[in-house]
Amino acid sequence: MSLRESDPAEIGGYPLEARLGSGGMGTVFLARTASGRPVAVKLIHRHFAEDDEFRIRFRQEVAAARRVSGAFTAAVVDADPEAEQPWMATAYIEGRTLAQHCAAEGPLSGAKLRNLAIGLAEALRDIHRAGVVHRDLKPSNVVLSPEGPRVIDFGISRAVDQETLTMTGRIIGTPPFMSPEQLQSPRDVGPRSDVFSVGTLLVYAATGRGPFEADSPYLMAYQVVHEEPSLGAVPEALRAVVEPCLHKEPGERPSSDELLVLLRNLPVDLGGTEADGFGAVRPGDMVTQHLSPTPATAAPTVEPAGPGAGKTLSGRRLRHRWRPALAVAVAVAAIGGAVAALNAVRSGSDGDQGRSVAAPGAALPYGFKPWHKAVLGGREDIPDELRCVARGDAVYCGGGGVVAARLRARDGSRVWTVKSPGVPAQGVHLVGATSNTVLGYRIAAQDDPKSPLTEVVAVDARTGRELWSVPSGAQSQAVTGRTRDAVVFGSDVVTVDGSDSRLEARDTRSGAVRWTTPFPAGAQCAPVPAGPRLFAMCATDEEVDAVVVLHPTLYEVDRATGRLGAPLAVDGPAVPMGVAGGRLVLLREHLEGVASDGYDGVVRVDPAARKVTYSRLARTYAGTPGMADGTVYVSGQTGLITAIDPSTGRRRWSRQTAVEGTSGPVAGGGALYFSSATGRVVALSPHDGTPLWTTGPHADGLTGEQGASPRVTVAGRAVIVAAANNTLFAFDTHKPPKTG
Structure with missing residues (x-):
């Protein structure tokens, strides 16, 4: 996506080449280092930079991303969280996100599905060994690079020993992939919350649907907390691993190390499902409700606009025409104290x-x-x-x-x-x-x-x-x-x-x-x-x-x-x-x-x-x-x-x-x-x-x-x-x- 007239020419000394996308917290640009190495630069929106909560959250994102930079994540190249408009540059990972892949080609199967599962477990193991809980694992935060899956966007992650940012009493995340404890008691979220999210990701990758689906985020959150997952279309061998990951109680789930062992023992072809005739389906709104561009994202088709295109973009409406939600914010009361209302909607x-x-x-x-x-x-x-x-x-x-x-x-x-x-x-x-x-x-x-x-x-x-x-x-x-x-x-x-x-x-x-x-x-x-x-x-x-x-x-x-x-x-x-x-x-x-x-x-x-x-x-x-x-x-x-x-x-x-x-x-x-x-x-x-x-x-x-x-x-x-x-x-x- 071409740069706009209002975009800066460079950030932190990195010349910008193109827009990769704009999300809730900021805009992500493709840039180059002095040696020509491509990097993704995430620039926080100016109005959020003036908000103390968001600035704290961005500092946490930079710190978490630095701690886990490794083979299965996007390495941090440079960052300035104290700048007037904070920014962070990470290695540019070429490839589509899991959400983009499934939307274009449908669910994964066989060896591709097994390799994705193992790669996610390896990434999760490294993240947890660094003392970080990601808290926002979802299809748009997994890039399928030629070298294997990469986990990106640590925007709401935190260190295990760190106080949770409360965000004024709201729960921040993406309900289809959040754990029950993340919806009910975000301060108690630990590493096994990420294990639950990986379980939902594997169901999504295998079927094109998550294990919990409803017409609204509120109903979906209710299902995550109270109902059993839908796993009928998941291959039987993978289902045996996914089921314990989706246990409502964190202590009943495997650790990231234990999950990796279980996944490595899976057969290459993963087998089929018991539900005869119940095939996998294409992903739908669940793929799109939470799209939020991040520093490591799919390679764009870069075609600069004509010299007058920026002029067309001028005007006050553009302040909020493309203002995606920061991810779905679910009120604590709606999850914990409104079961009767949810049941009424469901009925x-x-x-x-x-x-x-x-x-x-x-x-x-x-x-x-x-x-x-x-x-x-x-x-x-x-x-x-x-x-x-x-x-x-x-x-x-x-x-x-x-x-x-x-x-x-x-x-x-x-x-x-x-x-x-x-x-x-x-x-x-x-x-x-x-x-x-x-x-x-x-x-x-x-x-x-x-x-x-x-x-x-x-x-x-x-x-x-x-x-x-x-x-x-x-x-x-x-x-x-x-x-x-x-x-x-x-x-x-x-x-x-x-x-x-x-x-x-x-x-x-x-x-x-x-x-x-x-x-x-x-x-x-x-x-x-x-x-x-x-x-x-x-x-x-x-x-x-x-x-x-x-x-x-x-x-x-x-x-x-x-x-x-x-x-x-x-x-x-x-x-x-x-x-x-x-x-x-x-x-x-x-x-x-x-x-x-x-x-x-x-x-x-x-x-x-x-x-x-x-x-x-x-x-x-x-x-x-x-x-x-x-x-x-x-x-x-x-x-x-x-x-x-x-x-x-x-x-x-x-x-x-x-x-x-x-x-x-x-x-x-x-x-x-x-x-x-x-x-x-x-x-x-x-x-x-x-x-x-x-x-x-x-x-x-x-x-x-x-x-x-x-x-x-x-x-x-x-x-x-x-x-x-x-x-x-x-x-x-x-x-x-x-x-x-």
Whole structure:
């Protein structure tokens, strides 16, 4: 993944070459030593560097990683935990993580599975001999290098003789791979907690599933503490070793030395399972709920962005668009004192899987069957960019390296694809579609200096033939908090010109210019559609440059001439949501310094009365905002969805779902649809948020993302969902895929 404009050129004297990923605590870069040796440099996020608890945790991570640097871990090369932004450089380990391998190729078997098991036990033995407890062993923290498995990320590890960092009363870890004592009494966690985690890892590696699975981290944690593991698909010989590792009582589990002896005695082929016909399955959401890039990670496909790609990344939304959860934080009370509530959820409050939500008159596309496709031309290093819109039997998609593509709604078959030579940045999705034209973004390749950095491209909806293109600006995210440098408005497309100096309206089919309107002096603007009206939302150059727009100004735009009306000042920062009662609705952001902490108010703009009104929310809601049918929704990282009345700012309802990190909503057929990057979809009743059904995952993606645009589009009774890795799938709302 290419470096961004905001990334440093070097850290601690190590020149940076590429991004390897960004996780809860920091960003990981590929760098080089003076001798040319590749290293992975983990840079702690600035806002965490100012938090004493996180700084203590990072010091512990560095100390633990130094203690265990050996044949089965990533050796620490250099570190400065006291720097203004702490960092650590480790040896770069080439290879995929266990999570990535299983997602791509399925579970391991035979000699590969046995070698992994022995390698993990050897790593665990060395870690424990160094006096360290890892406490976060999971598939994304195991790299399958050519020399054997390597255990990475000691971010929440500790020395055996060290006090546990309490993190203000929360338990930090990943429930599917945590031990019962880690969930119930984290201060009592010892080396045999890691043995339990290795047991869950081996089940996962052998079957693609963990021994405990549920629709939410809370239910999963309950299973870890109280229920027996599911081992039916584990090869019989391996099961005999795994079962004692998963004992609820730490004293009944083998030590890491004893585990190594048991695994070395396994047969090379490991045998099969007793459960005839119960085969291993592909991994799902459990792979993705806890993805957190670490200093040692899989080798990236490094393709630098074009010279303008960094510009597209500017803007305040990027402070939290890619903010994965620090791993799932499970409240102590929820595990120890809420068994009755957990049982209530388990008994069916998550909804009826088979309940129909489509309107009686809704129909499926002719010949429809459920389908699952990947859009060719997409980029793996831009994993969650594809968005789609349905028009009859046509599904038009764009983003992730694709200007536009057309698929058939009935089966997902491809009609045509137009690729982008450059690497798209966050927020670059499909512009829109009319009955005969599709519009998308094209990013120039780095080696093509003559081409515009970003273009809006119009293609024929039937053939995919390019009709026209025009250079486009890329600053709207800084102004509005959303990428809206171009919007389809009726039969026109309104764009920001390539010099970021004016709005331009063109006929979507011919590209003929309808009008151009210069920005107000000293300001930058973005188009904001509001029902039948169009606004320009503007901010001063100084505020855009500072990436904090506190005083945006709205101008109504005459659709026929482009003339700007009188300005309406807004107390910001504010993000446009949509229209309710003829008024433009915006959500006010709550800032902690320059970082957004969520949304604390509703702004309503009445263009006819030229009046701006404000309502404070009862609390600050963090998550991804959206609007449907006159109601504002905020989707939290942990699956909590809140409905807000935009006319009063009052909460209509809140519903805890089993789908973390959702974006949405999309309304259709009497339901609201929210979906995560993994492709998990939840359908809720608009009336009170009652869950109607929830699906399982369809892709390997981050679930902690915030600020993502909706991934669902509705075609009659069919729901079409865009997931990570440019994956699309579709199903009948009368027969949603079952969870699991």
